Amino acid sequence: MTVPERSTDVRWGLGDAALGWVLAQIGGAVAAAIVLAINDDTIDFEDLSLAWVAVAQLGLWFGMLGVPLVASKLKGHGPVRDFGLRSEGWDAPLGFAAGVVTQLLLIPLLYGPIFWLTDLDSSDLEDPARGLTDRATGSLGVAMLILVVGIGAPIVEEIFYRGLLQRSLERRFGVWPGILGSALLFGVSHFQLLQLPALVLFGVVLGLLAQRTGRLAAPIAAHIVFNMTTVLFLVGS
Amino acid sequence: MNRACARPGCGENAAATFTYDYRARTTWLDRLANEAHPMSYDLCKVHADALSVPRGWRLEDRRDPTPYGASLAY
Numbered sequence: 001m002t003v004p005e006r007s008t009d010v011r012w013g014l015g016d017a018a019l020g021w022v023l024a025q026i027g028g029a030v031a032a033a034i035v036l037a038i039n040d041d042t043i044d045f046e047d048l049s050l051a052w053v054a055v056a057q058l059g060l061w062f063g064m065l066g067v068p069l070v071a072s073k074l075k076g077h078g079p080v081r082d083f084g085l086r087s088e089g090w091d092a093p094l095g096f097a098a099g100v101v102t103q104l105l106l107i108p109l110l111y112g113p114i115f116w117l118t119d120l121d122s123s124d125l126e127d128p129a130r131g132l133t134d135r136a137t138g139s140l141g142v143a144m145l146i147l148v149v150g151i152g153a154p155i156v157e158e159i160f161y162r163g164l165l166q167r168s169l170e171r172r173f174g175v176w177p178g179i180l181g182s183a184l185l186f187g188v189s190h191f192q193l194l195q196l197p198a199l200v201l202f203g204v205v206l207g208l209l210a211q212r213t214g215r216l217a218a219p220i221a222a223h224i225v226f227n228m229t230t231v232l233f234l235v236g237s
Numbered sequence: 238m239n240r241a242c243a244r245p246g247c248g249e250n251a252a253a254t255f256t257y258d259y260r261a262r263t264t265w266l267d268r269l270a271n272e273a274h275p276m277s278y279d280l281c282k283v284h285a286d287a288l289s290v291p292r293g294w295r296l297e298d299r300r301d302p303t304p305y306g307a308s309l310a311y
Contacts, residue, residue, distance in 0.1 A: 044239060057311075108305040122306030123282075129309040130268070130302075153311035190310065198308045223310060230307035 010076035014172060016067055017165040021185070023063025024160075031059025050135050050144040057148055065156045068164040083163030084210070087217030095209060095221025102205050102222070103229045107198045120194065126234070128192050133234040142235055150231055154223030161186045161203070162210035162219050170211070179207035202226060240273055242281035251279030253300060255288060262294045 035056045039048060048056075069079055076082040115121055136145040161182045170178030183203025187196050209218040240251045254270040256277045257263065266288060270277060280288065290296045 046239075103308065104305060107308060111306055121302070122304065123300065123302035125306030125308065126302055129307050132309065132311075134268070134271075149309060149311045157310070186310075195308055199310055202308070202310055227309050227311060230303075230309050233303050233307050 010072070010082055012068075012071035012075040012082070012164065013168045016071040016075070017160075017168050020063050020067030020071075020160055020164060021189070023067060024060050025063075027058075027062040028056065028060035032056045034059075046131055048135075050132075050141050050148070053132070053135070054144055054148045057152070061152070061156045064160040068159050071164065079159065079163065083159060083167065084213070084215035084217075085159065085163065086215055088213075088215060091213055091215055091217035092221045094213070095218040095223075096225050098205055098209055098218070099222035099225030100229060102202050103226050106201060106205070110197055110201055114197070125194055125198070126230075128195060129230050130234055133231060136231075136235055145231060145235070146228070150224060150228045154220050154227060157186070158206065158210075158216050158220045158223055162206055163216055166207055166210060175211060179204060179211055183207050240269070240279050242284055243278045244280065244284045247281055247284060249281035249283065252282040253280050253285035254278065255280060255285070264288070264290045264294060264296050266296065266298045266300060268300050 035048065035052045039052065068083065072079045072082040079085040111122070111125060132149065133145060136142045165185065166178045166182035168178075169181045173181070183200050183206070186203035186206075187200035190196075190199050192199070206219040206222055209222055210216060241247070242249045242251050251269055253266055253268060254277050255264055255266045257265070266280075266285060269279060273279065285300075288296065
């Protein structure tokens with residue numbers, strides 16, 4: 001596999017990534033606070049309908065998508081050239097395979113020893129996912145779940161983590177620090193302790209796909225398939 | 238949907254709901270129901286996992302986690 005050339009004459013970098021991450025956290029918190037205030041201050045965020053979760057998610061995506069797009073327009077050549085936001089031949093099948101293998105093989109292998117050494121089991125690992133999918137009641141709820149978790153989040157997160165952040169880290173520190181650094185922040189940013197090893201591992205897989213192909217299509221496809229596998233399993237059950 | 242475990246002295250959050258039928262001699266253990274019901278009982282994960290039924294009864298654990306522990310990245 002040949003690694004395509006990267007744009008080096010760009011002025012965006014780690015400062016923009018940091019700004020995007022901070023704006024995303026602030027946007028997410030503000031949106032969640034507004035959503036809770038509109039509903040009822042006594043209700044837990046975990047009890048909100050998926051439609052409201054989607055609205056809260058928009059606050060997070062504001063920084064995560066807005067900053068990379070604006071930075072690449074103002075300080076580079078746009079997201080297609082700067083971040084590799086395009087697809088070629090085998091990108092989609094490669095991403096599809098990577099998403100399925102990570103979800104069904106790599107993560108179970110990673111958690112086997114954890115489950116064996118602790119009193120945790122697979123139901124603990126899937127608790128957060130089940131908490132979300134359980135709210136997908138009716139066809140509208142399922143459609144909302146697919147739109148937010150299956151499509152929106154993979155596209156937005158890949159543009160930010162593998163597009164802006166990983167490429168900024170690679171330019172500054174090299175390939176592996178770029179892959180590992182973006183994977184680590186990707187995992188930590190989901191704020192789920194038990195899921196952290198799985199998300200960091202998945203981040204490394206996504207980072208490798210982005211780095212080896214030079215494009216975001218494969219990691220986006222992998223992310224979509226990874227999430228949709230869980231959605232199909234949990235909604236189906 | 239935060240409710241407490243029904244076991245006396247346990248203040249943990251409920252994670253499962255069980256129901257039973259005397260005639261069928263069956264107890265069903267399900268994921269936590271969306272709403273409390275007078276004919277069902279909520280249990281935390283530890284007490285749900287340890288739930289046992291009288292001799293001659295059948296326990297159907299229908300919480301069915303995926304065998305591999307499904308994850309979401311969103």
